[in-house]
Amino acid sequence: MPEMRIALAQVNATVGDLDGNAGLLVAWTKRAAEAGARLVVFPEMFLTGYPVEDLALRASFVEASVAATSAVAARLDAEGLGGIAVLTGYLDRRAGARDRVGRPTGSPLDAAALLHGGRVVVTSAKHHLPNYGVFDEYRHFVPGDVVPVFRLAAGDGGGAGEAVDVAVAICEDLWQDGGPVAVTCAAGAGLLVVPNASPYERGKDDTRLELCQRRAREAGAALAYVNMIGGQDELVFDGDSIIVAADGTLLARGPQFEEALVVCDLALPAADPAVGPGDTPADAQDGTTMTIRRVTLPGEPAAPAAREGAAATPVWPRLGDLEEIYSALVTGVRDYVRKNGFRSVILGLSGGIDSALTATIAADALGPDRVHVVLMPSRYSSGHSVTDAEDLVQRQGLAARTVSVKPMVDAFEADLSLHGLAAENLQSRVRGMILMSLSNEENHLVLTTGNKSELATGYSTLYGDSAGGYAPIKDVTKTLVWALSRWRNEAAAARGETPPIPPNSITKPPSAELSPGQLDSDSLPDYPVLDAILIDYVERDMGMAALVAAGHDPELARRVVQLVDRAEYKRRQYPPGPKVTAKNFGRDRRLPITTRWHEPLPG
């Protein structure tokens, strides 16, 4: 069997940055060529970034993407990289009839292009469009109906002139039955390459490996899965690119949350010389017929270049569950700050665990000198609020200042007669205003420190502690906040470093400190009990009967469900933050604010 070296470029694209992404494509192709690869594969929609959302519907942007794709093909050739086959995702459009939902011609495509010899050799588009969870692809794209099979000289390991056939599928095409995987099998391709922009969620890496192995066996082909890395608004892409043999054996795997070139030598079946270029129809086994579009890349391979000096990359080790989540949060913060042109962040430090963890994530993402923290004690703040916050500042070397909220609170209370919740919210809003004022004055991005349990139950103040531009732990339940904090401290200790988070912030009972002696447990169930209900209600969408059947206390479950339902208006105005669970508060969960639906108690 001919042997071919391929490379997967799991690189951090930026949405809308056509020039910047094209520059990355050239630079990483150069690295791939230097490593002796015949073929380098970039992620889904790499040239535009992903997801572009409604930019897919703007004609000027689609045209620019198509032009950028041709331009980068020419640029590769001009830089001596025309001999390596480059497969990249981009945004294209189909001229033709109206699509199935009646949209006019020129419908957008989530496309892939094969670049070689200075030109776009063949293109295709995603066939299966995800339209659930965070995905709205029926809104943005029409389905593709072509599977390209390109033949290229393997160039090494086998006899001269031996060639292999490579098919292309895109992201969701791998997750659904039928379509490009079935067609790849019918076409007899030796390798299926799959560009992806697959957002991270907890535990998804395990699912992905199993999926790649299963689909490789179904297609009867080796499978190379390349995923984007980096943050984009609420999504974090984790990389985790995978190469498996046709029998499912894992051959190479990329790191998580890091850019990398995954290089692998594949023994592939030789292409059948009796099968030539051209289009043939194929039953996609999903009720549609697709076109197999065979092309042959011209020319013999160039000399194997620096091949001997560059080793294939290994299977990077997997991160543990907590490290993986923590890395996703750090990546989300780093990229939101950087890609939006900020250099620093600011947040309030209460001495509690939420702000402590948020500050630690930010310091890991940006460096402690770019993390500005403000201590804003009030009349109800306990002594440990200040000492724990100061301890954290000392441990990490953050840029800290103290602003007393008393004069501002007094000024409001002198003119407005506020009681109970209104008085509590006032303190929280004064803090939010101080942070926003300092953000405006000094150009920091305000980080919001609320966790998912608070966001779920509405245990936060609109324009108070919910104020800010990015919310790093909004998809992290309180129990997970504690677990991540403990893990981060233990990881530091294991490296011989100072644990960054004051142990007292982790162990003390949580309190919003907005009234005398207040504890979270005055208003909310204990967090382990609360979070278990929240995971079943929010992430698993269980109704009340299912919650009770799952063992939750009926009265407590009813109360929690009611809190969650009533807080929808607050969540609608919450800043974005990185998704790490199967269902975040954001694009994943879209409920009306106005509703009178109340989950009925069973029986």
Added chain:
Amino acid sequence: MPEMRIALAQVNATVGDLDGNAGLLVAWTKRAAEAGARLVVFPEMFLTGYPVEDLALRASFVEASVAATSAVAARLDAEGLGGIAVLTGYLDRRAGARDRVGRPTGSPLDAAALLHGGRVVVTSAKHHLPNYGVFDEYRHFVPGDVVPVFRLAAGDGGGAGEAVDVAVAICEDLWQDGGPVAVTCAAGAGLLVVPNASPYERGKDDTRLELCQRRAREAGAALAYVNMIGGQDELVFDGDSIIVAADGTLLARGPQFEEALVVCDLALPAADPAVGPGDTPADAQDGTTMTIRRVTLPGEPAAPAAREGAAATPVWPRLGDLEEIYSALVTGVRDYVRKNGFRSVILGLSGGIDSALTATIAADALGPDRVHVVLMPSRYSSGHSVTDAEDLVQRQGLAARTVSVKPMVDAFEADLSLHGLAAENLQSRVRGMILMSLSNEENHLVLTTGNKSELATGYSTLYGDSAGGYAPIKDVTKTLVWALSRWRNEAAAARGETPPIPPNSITKPPSAELSPGQLDSDSLPDYPVLDAILIDYVERDMGMAALVAAGHDPELARRVVQLVDRAEYKRRQYPPGPKVTAKNFGRDRRLPITTRWHEPLPG
């Protein structure tokens, strides 16, 4: 030809209120029966309200909807209404294979049920699912493939025993080619009834009438189109139900933004007695095959009841363009307040036109005694700010108070050194905090007074003037704010009432009054110029080349586009408000916050 009296119930359902909506269904069916109708048609998803968003994916809610549909059929019969045919929308689900995007069995349906004789006689579901603009129906539903054709005794006007055939389509089924309209024609039905939940946008009523006329001619059948009325979060349903004859002649039309029973006597072709009940396949002319499901309702019609005393309803007069928009805003505010359990609203009154119009809309929606206004002058407020605001309070009899922002602003400035924009924003945020504090203390809903031009360009302060629970004019450009204000005053004058809005608020140059002598025109182009660019860029999604080709100044267009692009993060945290244009800032326009796409200047 047999004659049959039908009724369309354009009623205000509430999302999630299965009991309440069922009660409305019974009450309005009773009215229809008393008016002598043989058939009454309710809007799309009437029993659940519309849109239910991700509640469609919750098994407990789907089950409750199905149960409520059977229960209301039985209740109709128990109340002596089993003899009238009732067609209503509801939420159902299909057991069976996985759908086209791979979702498991039990996929939800946007369904319609025919209720008669105490039971659900036949059901169907929307075939064409809209997935553009504000609609996400590929996320929530699977397409229906049945067109019911039910035969019922016409009962009046013709010979005894004469019957007519009625087919059913749902909302989007009318807007797309092929599908239920084509099948209705093939089935030879005499009448096509169409339940809708079609959100208002400016000028849509003209489009709707033309559509109904065209589809009636295509189907060779009379067509009865019933639409919901009322507000639901960002959507307002305007009613505007329509009945046309098979040749397109307009026979009856309901009012806009009001509940009504539209009653009409239709001369319909007699059903062919040779065609009996059962299923037959039909080419839907959209690439699919649908099933025609014929059923015959048992029994002779009851005596014509109070028929003689109840006249068919007329074609209600159309509202003018500005009155129509204004009515949509009033409906949106009234229903958001009422359906979310508030009794009153609060807003800041600056003397400017935005807050004046917002207060007027609120007073028209709720009555002036439920509209609380706060005058919050600052050091930069001009004399007319206070006098114009006081003038408005006098004209309308609103509940007013004055709170000086000076002590609070001073308290912040004593501890924080703020300049320029940070100092301007501070004043705006103090005002937002005062309103939120009073809302918390007194249980008013805070109304946000920003208009679409501000929201587009980011000319507002996060957590300042953008704070609030509902934003009545967020989809109204500044030039339209003025036009609506003038119209409202003129309409009052024409009725011999005091014009509610101070003329000086309409005519004076707009200013945020956050720095000395500040005018909007210091920062923004003149509003007529700005709004023309905004409509082309935001609502028509033109790129830069198209904007220039449309005659906009290139440099100005570039500046406006940049302002709009940079303000996405502010819009993401803005409260909801009623959609009145073809594209609002909300579900209609979904763009990434993080993007480096800049519309290129042509050439």
